Amino acid sequence: MKEISPGKLEQTLYYGGDIITMEGDQPTYVEAVMERNGKIIYAGPKASAVNNFAGKTIKVDLKGKTLLPGFIEPHAHPVGIGAIILANDIVAPHAWRMPQKTYPGVTGKDNYLKAVKAIIDAKQDKSKTVLIWGYHKSWHGDLTLKDLNKVTGDVPTIIWQRSTHEIYLNSAAAKKYDVRKGILSKEDEEQADWDNLHFWERAYQVVKGNKLISFFGDREMLKRGIDRMSTMMLQNGLTAMMEPGFPTGSFEDEYSVLQYGTEKARSYTVYLMSGFPEQFVKKMGNDAYKKHIEELPGKYNTDYIKFLPNQYKTFADGAIYSLALELREPFYNCSNCKAEWIIPPKEGEAIFNYWWDQGYKIHIHITGDKAFETYLDIVKRAMKRHPRKDHRTTFHHVGLFDASQAQRAADLGVEISANPYYLWALAEKYSETGLGKERAENMVALKEFTQRNIPVSLHSDFAMAPAEPLMLAWVAATRTVDSGRVVKPEERISVYDAIKGITITAAHTFEMEQQIGSIKVGKDATFTLLEKNPFKIDPLEIKDIPVYGIVYKGKMIINKGKLAGADKDANGCIGSAGYRWCAKTGQCERPWELAKKEKFDNTREAFDQFCNN
Structure with missing residues (x-):
């Protein structure tokens, strides 16, 4: 990592590339932007x-590079x-x-259990x-306690489900952390399978927040993970x-x-927002x-951590x-x-x-269309009982919804923060089981919102998706699975709406659009530098744009690392571009x-x- 700081110099002028402000309804360019004391003091002709x-x-x-507002997650x-994920195994x-x-x-189940066993066998301290x-x-x-005990033995093991809303313990872990019947309320018992030491949603929160806190709160582990998180953020242009x-x-x-x-x-x-998980655990x-x-x-x-008032x-x-x-x-x-x-x-x-x-x-965390409808009704009743202007109630994730629900959201002033990666990761598999082809392919249909002028930000919910803003924008703009x-x-939404979703609209989601998210006099001089302009290339190439570096409140940091994320597999095939390994041809192939x-x-x-034959 290389830093360039203006030190005692009064101001810094950036010019010589595409500088896109993300102000307005279409790409707006300025020739130069000037920073002083970490703030933008000028944007316009050089x-x-x-x-x-x-x-x-x-x-x-900038030597032809593209300067955008700093990417926001x-x-x-x-x-x-x-x-925690970055510090452990996957x-x-x-x-x-x-x-x-x-x-x-x-x-495949056999391959999964073999992979788990290989991780356990490689650990020196059992x-x-x-x-x-x-x-x-x-x-x-399906993962049973018998399956898990067989491949993990006496090594205390926690299987954290892909959603991070579920855990499975082996018998050794349950013994180590005293996870036993009687620790859950009658209501929470409905979200537990004691035969397989499987806990989900609220039961998971109780077990994790009370019995497993010594593991999940281990500071040395967390420090190792946050160091890797910081590296990943720089590599992906996140500020x-x-x-x-x-x-x-x-x-x-x-x-x-x-x-x-x-x-x-x-x-x-x-930026940190309080909410139900802490309130629930602390009662x-x-x-x-x-x-x-x-x-x-x-x-x-x-200087680097800000708690958000008046949000829940x-x-x-x-x-x-x-x-x-x-x-x-x-x-x-x-x-x-x-x-x-x-x-x-x-x-609720x-x-x-x-x-x-x-x-x-x-x-509000909302994934299904029934939940979407339920909370539209809740907002409607609240508006009738106690009207509020510009309440900005925001539905997060929004896996499934339809056009009529999008219209109701617009009418009620509901806003959206979506995870478009659901479509990329789940559409094919959920077409086979879970949702069926029609619903699976209609996941995260964001055009229904943008065409109704509903603000839409794009998030990863890391690690529900890679913390790669350009990847999220690429999925939203191309709908590739x-x-x-x-x-x-x-x-598909426009490239401009997709980039707004990781800049100005992302800032709007948590009410920081007056400080970050666009290039405007008075805002933080925080930018992301790209090797290519996302508005001047094929949208299919957006996810592959190299991040040159960032400017964080006037300090330039050049990215010397490689891009991170869920991209290349063990054979070097770029899955997000549709490639899979073919043993017969001996190379990465696009199946179609x-x-x-x-x-x-x-x-x-x-x-x-x-x-494979």
Whole structure:
């Protein structure tokens, strides 16, 4: 990492490339932008900047590179999820290339259990707990306690499901952390399978927040993970990240690790929002928790950590990666699928109404179309009972919805923060089981929102998607899935709306658009530098644009690392571009191109049969 700082020089002038402000409804270019003391003091023609500002100036020639507002991640979990995953092991359906290692994609139950066993066998200290993230029954089959004990033995093992809303323990882990019957309420017992030591949603939160806190809050592990997170953020051009529902575990542990990581990196700001998980685990009443929220900024804000006042995160239905989302129509070809409410609607409405009446901006985790409809009704009733202007209630994730629901959202003033990666990662598999082809291919249909002028930000919910803003923009603008197919192209959003989703609209999602998100006088001089202009290339190439570096509040940091994320597999095939390894040809192939060339059906099964026989 190389830093260029203006030091005592009064101002810095950037010019010589495409400078895109992200102000307005279409790409707007300026010739130059000037920074002083970490703030933008000018954006416009270069000549005016040179002639009208006295004092010393350091000039930075972009040499044809593209300068955009700093990329923003409007929904992620840097410590309680991200750092833990980055510090531990991964066995997941798709490949993940992290800063420290590439983890190949693994499918099939036998292959999954073999991969878990290989990780366990490689551990030298068998007394230490092993956490492995990425299990998903649609790819890996059902996981029983017998299966897990067989491949893990006496090594305490936690299997963290792909959604991070579920865990499986082996017997050794249950013994080590005293996880036993009687620790859950009657209501929470409904989200537990003691025979297989499997816990999900609220039961998971209780077990994790009470019994497993010594593991999930281990500061040395978390510091290792946050260092990798900082590297990944720079590599992907991220300059700000918002976490809704902080903390996911221990406040003191997560905050101290964030403070360590941000002050060491000095290259990004983390914005933190309180919410239901902490309130639920601490069993705090609404008034007491509101007082707690109001005290946080004064007690804990730093140069790099900002607590968000007057905002609250709550939950509707279960995780889409768990196939626990609430749907208006039954699950498809999935007898084991079960819809779940994280917070039942009656209780959820009471929570919503309290924070609504306090004038808070409310953020709601919503994945299924039934949950979407339920909360539209809740917002409608709240508006009738206690009308509010510009309430900015935001639905997060939004896996499934339809045009009529999008129109209702527009009418009610509801805004959206979406995870477009659901489409890329899940459309093919959920066409087979869970949703069926029509619903699976219609996931995250964002054009329904943008054509109604609903603000839409794009998030990763790291690690539900790679923390790669350009990857998210690419999926939203192309609707490409993991097989390389393009599905429902009519639901593609414009490249401009996609880039807005990782800049100005991302800032708008957590009410920081007056400070970050666009290039405008008075805002932070925080930028992302790209080797190519996303508005001047084929949209299919957007995810592959190299990130040259960032400018964080006037300090330039050049990225000398490689791009991170869920991209290349163990054979070097770029999955996000549609490539898969074919043993028969000895190279990475796009299945639909190979099918046409070799005259077989364009299906996953036909590709596997051709390439592996």
